[in-house]
Amino acid sequence: MLVEEVMTKGIRIAEADEKIAHAAKKMRTQNIGALPVIDNHKLVGMLTDRDIAIRAVGANKDLSETTVRDVMSEECFWCSASEDLEDAVRIMEQNRVRRLPVMNKQQEIIGMLSLEDVALYAPASLTGEVLKAVANREYEIVAT
Structure with missing residues (x-):
């Protein structure tokens, strides 16, 4: 089975110089937790709801002025x-x-492969392996 058979199509993206407030509205409207970030049509990063919560809101940044970058x-x-x-x-x-942007041969983002996509289409054993690997994260606790 190929990635293109199971990926989510119609992907939303964020521009690197876009304001966080605008990107967060896209995420809310589409009910998604991550956006691939592009700069000059090139993939340069990922913006997650966790990035916004920890690096922007948690750091008291002005969401109307802070950029995705x-x-x-x-x-x-x-x-x-x-x-x-x-x-x-x-x-x-x-x-x-938990998510991978999916590229075509021209290196353009055409979709997203998520754990949910894998769970729906892959054998249970493969789904279990990736879930276990992703869930087994160690987080550094930082005192404030």
């Missing part, structure tokens, strides 16, 4: 639409991520 996660993993689903799941496991 200021709070996004710069390390971003992705997969190809023509890639085997199992290979894409391995990327998710190895990097402990």
Whole structure:
């Protein structure tokens, strides 16, 4: 099974210089928790609801002035639409991520592969492996 057969199509994106308030409204309207971030048509990061909560709201930043670039996660993993689903799941496991932007041959974002997509279409054993890998995160607790 290929990624393009199970991915979510019609993806929303955020521009790196877009204001956080605007990106958050997109996320609320679409009921999504992450947006791939582009700059000059190139994938440069991911913006998650957690990034907004921790790096913007938690840091008392002005959401109408702070840009996506200021709070996004710069390390971003992705997969190809023509890639085997199992290979894409391995990327998710190895990097402990819940979502992967999906690229076409021209390196354009055409969809998103999420844990939910994997759970719906992949064998239960594969779903369990990636869920266990992603859920086994260690967080640093920072005293304030």
